[in-house]
Amino acid sequence: MIRGAPKLLPRHRAPRRAELAVFWALLLAAAAAAGFIAVYALGADTQWLGLLLGSAFALLAFGAVVTAKALVPPEQKEEQRHSLDHDRDDLDIAVYVQEADEGITRSRLLKSAAGVAGLTVAGALLVPIASCGPFLDVAQLRRMAWSRGRRLVDDADRPLRAEDIAVGAMVPAFAEGVDRKRLDASLIVVRLDEDDLHLPDKRSGWAPSGILAFSKICTHAGCAVSMFRYPLFSPKVPKPALVCPCHYSTFDPARGGEVIFGPAGRPLPQLPVAIDERGELRAGGRMSGPVGPSWWGVQEG
Amino acid sequence: MIYRLARFIDTRTGQAPLVKKLLRYVFPDHWSFLLGEIALYCFVVLVGTGIYLTFFFDPSMQHVIYNGPYTPLRGQQVSEAYRSVLDISFRYKAGLLIRQTHHWAADVFLVAITLHMLRVFFTGAFRKPREITYYAGVLMLALAMFEGFAGYSLGDDLLSGMGLVIAYSVVLSIPFVGGNLALLIWHGPFPGTTEFFSRLYIAHVLLVPVAIGALLGIHLITIAVTHHSQFRGPRAREDNVVGVPMWPGYLFRTLGLALSVTAVLFLLGGLVQINPVWEWGPFHPELSTNGAQPDWYLGWLIGALRLMPGWEPHIGHYTLIPNAFWGGAFFPLLVFGFLLAWPLLERRFTRDHGYHHLLDRPRDAPWRTAIGVGFFTWVGMIFFAGSSDRVFVEMHIDYESQIHVYQVLVFVVPFVAGWLAKRVCEQLRRSDAHPLRGAGGGLVRRTPTGGFEAVSGSTTTRTPEPTGRR
Numbered sequence: 001m002i003r004g005a006p007k008l009l010p011r012h013r014a015p016r017r018a019e020l021a022v023f024w025a026l027l028l029a030a031a032a033a034a035g036f037i038a039v040y041a042l043g044a045d046t047q048w049l050g051l052l053l054g055s056a057f058a059l060l061a062f063g064a065v066v067t068a069k070a071l072v073p074p075e076q077k078e079e080q081r082h083s084l085d086h087d088r089d090d091l092d093i094a095v096y097v098q099e100a101d102e103g104i105t106r107s108r109l110l111k112s113a114a115g116v117a118g119l120t121v122a123g124a125l126l127v128p129i130a131s132c133g134p135f136l137d138v139a140q141l142r143r144m145a146w147s148r149g150r151r152l153v154d155d156a157d158r159p160l161r162a163e164d165i166a167v168g169a170m171v172p173a174f175a176e177g178v179d180r181k182r183l184d185a186s187l188i189v190v191r192l193d194e195d196d197l198h199l200p201d202k203r204s205g206w207a208p209s210g211i212l213a214f215s216k217i218c219t220h221a222g223c224a225v226s227m228f229r230y231p232l233f234s235p236k237v238p239k240p241a242l243v244c245p246c247h248y249s250t251f252d253p254a255r256g257g258e259v260i261f262g263p264a265g266r267p268l269p270q271l272p273v274a275i276d277e278r279g280e281l282r283a284g285g286r287m288s289g290p291v292g293p294s295w296w297g298v299q300e301g
Numbered sequence: 302m303i304y305r306l307a308r309f310i311d312t313r314t315g316q317a318p319l320v321k322k323l324l325r326y327v328f329p330d331h332w333s334f335l336l337g338e339i340a341l342y343c344f345v346v347l348v349g350t351g352i353y354l355t356f357f358f359d360p361s362m363q364h365v366i367y368n369g370p371y372t373p374l375r376g377q378q379v380s381e382a383y384r385s386v387l388d389i390s391f392r393y394k395a396g397l398l399i400r401q402t403h404h405w406a407a408d409v410f411l412v413a414i415t416l417h418m419l420r421v422f423f424t425g426a427f428r429k430p431r432e433i434t435y436y437a438g439v440l441m442l443a444l445a446m447f448e449g450f451a452g453y454s455l456g457d458d459l460l461s462g463m464g465l466v467i468a469y470s471v472v473l474s475i476p477f478v479g480g481n482l483a484l485l486i487w488h489g490p491f492p493g494t495t496e497f498f499s500r501l502y503i504a505h506v507l508l509v510p511v512a513i514g515a516l517l518g519i520h521l522i523t524i525a526v527t528h529h530s531q532f533r534g535p536r537a538r539e540d541n542v543v544g545v546p547m548w549p550g551y552l553f554r555t556l557g558l559a560l561s562v563t564a565v566l567f568l569l570g571g572l573v574q575i576n577p578v579w580e581w582g583p584f585h586p587e588l589s590t591n592g593a594q595p596d597w598y599l600g601w602l603i604g605a606l607r608l609m610p611g612w613e614p615h616i617g618h619y620t621l622i623p624n625a626f627w628g629g630a631f632f633p634l635l636v637f638g639f640l641l642a643w644p645l646l647e648r649r650f651t652r653d654h655g656y657h658h659l660l661d662r663p664r665d666a667p668w669r670t671a672i673g674v675g676f677f678t679w680v681g682m683i684f685f686a687g688s689s690d691r692v693f694v695e696m697h698i699d700y701e702s703q704i705h706v707y708q709v710l711v712f713v714v715p716f717v718a719g720w721l722a723k724r725v726c727e728q729l730r731r732s733d734a735h736p737l738r739g740a741g742g743g744l745v746r747r748t749p750t751g752g753f754e755a756v757s758g759s760t761t762t763r764t765p766e767p768t769g770r771r
Binding site for chain 2: 081
């Protein structure tokens with residue numbers, strides 16, 4: 001193509017320099033790649049590997065771009081578009097398909113039967129997907145690790161003691177003897193001034209000495225409610241709150257986990273706390289509602 | 302040699318005409334046409350680096366005690382999946398480079414797809430006969446988002462666990478079937494079993510990439526069949542294609558682009574840290590961290606989840622639609638529903654069923670531009686609302702106030718933006734100026750007799766834009 005180009009075009013000097021530039025770019029790319037191999041062999045520092053491999057590709061790119069810009073004849077071509085639709089052929093297909101159909105006398109009956117058979121067989125092929133999980137057993141979502149008397153333990157399985165929890169403290173807790181991977185196993189325990197509590201009447205006695213326990217799993221999207229807002233100085237605004245860091249649903253511990261901000265649609269389930277004769281924390285009963293993110297038909301707390 | 306190769310191919314397959322056609326295939330010239338190609342080359346890099354990562358990654362939730370080279374985590378109970386990601390990062394040579402390049406490529410992939418989609422939308426490139434190309438593209442966008450999410454969820458670090466529990470909650474929130482579906486996918490209540498991880502893994506490395514590959518095939522074949530669309534130009538008309546042929550001009554250009562994309566991704570992968578999972582630590586359901594953000598392309602979803610007020614319809618004490626449904630499922634369905642329905646809606650309302658091989662400039666279709674600007678402003682604002690917590694940390698603007706302001710603004714600003722866009726379109730149509738280059742002159746042509754004549758009337762609605770000028 002270049003050979004055939006008219007001699008008059010002044011394209012002698014520039015391509016020559018461009019050719020040299022491409023030549024050196026290719027050579028340097030090879031050098032950078034060799035450097036990559038050497039660095040890999042010597043200890044493989046990530047920054048050097050990235051720099052050398054990236055540079056090798058950048059030099060190759062440079063070569064390709066210079067080739068495209070300077071060495072290849074800049075030609076703009078014009079091409080005619082061809083019409084996409086074929087009126088005759090559409091018709092031919094319709095006729096061809098219809099002709100095959102016409103020989104069958106009870107074609108509607110057969111079509112219905114084919115539809116029924118197709119759907120049923122497809123259904124049969126899809127049904128084994130049910131083995132993927134216990135999908136009818138929705139009761140599992142309601143399971144509850146807590147029953148009256150179960151002890152609250154800390155990270156290292158030591159029982160939590162009431163006297164260790166100061167006012168304004170936030171302590172994570174687990175159900176003793178329950179798999180910690182379960183969403184219903186973990187709690188967040190906080191202590192407020194008893195004067196500040198405004199629990200519903202039904203929950204009187206759920207927070208001895210102002211110690212409150214809530215499910216740690218947000219009722220919105222299941223993240224761990226791991227932040228406790230507790231103003232230390234007067235005036236104590238905004239008031240103490242449990243906050244989920246995923247979408248900032250904010251719950252009021254003093255009012256039994258009521259939602260005061262954010263997208264959560266139901267309160268954080270509360271666990272009645274009991275203090276046994278040794279001063280250790282135990283569940284005083286069942287939680288106020290189902291633990292974890294909501295689903296269709298879940299009962300509100 | 303080339304002749305003999307071509308002869309070999311032709312005598313075996315009879316496809317010489319096809320090869321000839323391919324070499325002469327014409328690519329119209331405009332910078333915005335490169336966005337899709339960038340996405341294509343990112344996909345190639347993703348597949349390449351991804352294959353390498355599968356040699357080392359172990360998608361298992363089995364618990365082990367970490368004992369590798371990263372001392373701060375030694376002695377901690379972690380999953381095999383997390384351990385193998387740490388090993389890729391610290392134990393295997395070049396492992397971190399490939400892992401980070403893979404992650405960067407995913408982020409750039411989605412940037413390129415999104416910009417490409419916006420370009421196609423605002424230039425009307427989705428119109429007849431290119432609807433199939435467009436639908437395949439929109440589906441690839443959705444799949445790429447899911448693929449990216451699945452990818453960074455596999456590491457079983459703290460952030461991926463937090464992402465997964467949100468995904469679980471969104472599945473759980475689907476009316477009627479959510480509970481069943483979530484149990485089916487996770488093989489039990491969250492965090493599920495190790496089966497769930499092997500499912501996520503096979504989805505990430507096989508099912509979704511193959512689906513993207515198939516759609517990519519449809520995308521490219523339908524482009525080749527209809528040929529590229531082009532902007533109106535001095536020579537470019539509805540019935541032709543003007544541009545650079547595949548061989549030799551375009552091949553070297555696109556090779557240059559492919560190599561540039563690869564270079565940038567490897568440089569990012571080697572020099573700019575991304576997702577240092579060793580700093581997040583392993584995931585346990587009772588753990589979470591403040592300031593958690595997903596990869597950028599899911600920002601619009603976290604924004605929607607955060608903006609949605611705590612509204613859950615109830616019957617008596619029973620929840621009908623849990624809140625996570627609105628932001629996590631309803632909103633993305635609405636957005637993708639809009640994208641998929643748009644070509645149909647436009648055909649319906651403009652009653653325009655003709656072929657369009659010439660692209661619109663955004664001003665040429667003020668209504669489409671206005672609706673598009675309004676719609677994407679809406680999605681964009683929800684996206685930015687997702688980073689309100691970072692804005693609070695960086696600029697100390699109260700988080701709750703930000704959310705309250707956004708909750709109003711997302712329903713006001715899009716209408717204002719759409720109205721403004723329409724006004725700007727009408728102005729530009731009248732003045733025929735380029736929005737960024739200021740007032741432009743008209744084109745003048747020299748007549749054979751030596752005089753000059755204006756090529757276009759200065760106030761017509763569709764004047765040729767001098768594209769292809771460099």
